[in-house]
Amino acid sequence: MNDLGPTEIRIPAGHATLDGNLTIVDRAIGLVLFAHGSGSSRHSPRNQFVARTLNNAGLATLLFDLLTPEEELVDMRTAELRFDIDLLAERLVHATQWTELQPATRDLRVGYFGSSTGGGAALVAAAQLPDQIGAVVSRGGRPDLAGDCLPKVKAPTLLIVGGEDHVVIDVNEQARAEMRCEVKIDIVPGATHLFEEPGALEQVAQLASDWFMRHLARE
Numbered sequence: 001m002n003d004l005g006p007t008e009i010r011i012p013a014g015h016a017t018l019d020g021n022l023t024i025v026d027r028a029i030g031l032v033l034f035a036h037g038s039g040s041s042r043h044s045p046r047n048q049f050v051a052r053t054l055n056n057a058g059l060a061t062l063l064f065d066l067l068t069p070e071e072e073l074v075d076m077r078t079a080e081l082r083f084d085i086d087l088l089a090e091r092l093v094h095a096t097q098w099t100e101l102q103p104a105t106r107d108l109r110v111g112y113f114g115s116s117t118g119g120g121a122a123l124v125a126a127a128q129l130p131d132q133i134g135a136v137v138s139r140g141g142r143p144d145l146a147g148d149c150l151p152k153v154k155a156p157t158l159l160i161v162g163g164e165d166h167v168v169i170d171v172n173e174q175a176r177a178e179m180r181c182e183v184k185i186d187i188v189p190g191a192t193h194l195f196e197e198p199g200a201l202e203q204v205a206q207l208a209s210d211w212f213m214r215h216l217a218r219e
Contacts, residue, residue, distance in 0.1 A: 020064030030216030037116025
C-alpha cells in the first residue's frame, strides 16, 4: 500500500488553529483521526506507530494537536486543559468537519482512535456526530470521562486495555455497561497503561486496524 507521506496541515477550530499531519494512502478505505492523551501531541511515538500500521492496511490517518502551542504551555504548568474533555471533543469535531471539506478526504468514512483522556474526548465527539463517525477505538482510554454522552454513541466502539492496568479496566467495564452501541473490550495480557511491553503495542495496532477495516469499509 503506497502512501504520499504525511502532509503538514493547519485546522481552523473556532478561535484556535491546530497543527496536524495528514497521511493519504492509495484507494483509502477510511480515515482515522487520532485524539492523543494527557500531555501528548501529534508527535506521540505510540500513536505514530499505530498510524503506520493503519496506513499499511489501507487507512488514511490524521494526527493533530488538540491544543495550540500557547495552550500547551499553560497545560504544562497547570494540567488543566488535558482534562477539559468538552474542549478536546470540540477540537475533534472541528477537525472532522475540516476533513469533510477537503477533496482528498471528504468521501472517506471517519473513525476515531483515542488514547487516555483522548479516548473520552473521542466518545464525546462521536456522540455529537452520530451520522459521521463509523467506528471508535480507545487505547488505555478513559471512556468514563465521556459521562452522559456514553449512551448516545452510535459508532461501534473497541476499548483496548492493558491486562495490568487494573483501574482502567474497571472504568472501561463500567463505561461499556452504559453504552448502547456495539462495544467490545479487548484486554492485552501483561500490558500496562502505555503498552510499553514487548509486542503489546503491535497487538493494539492490529486490533485497531481490524476494527476500523471492518467498520469503515463501505458496503
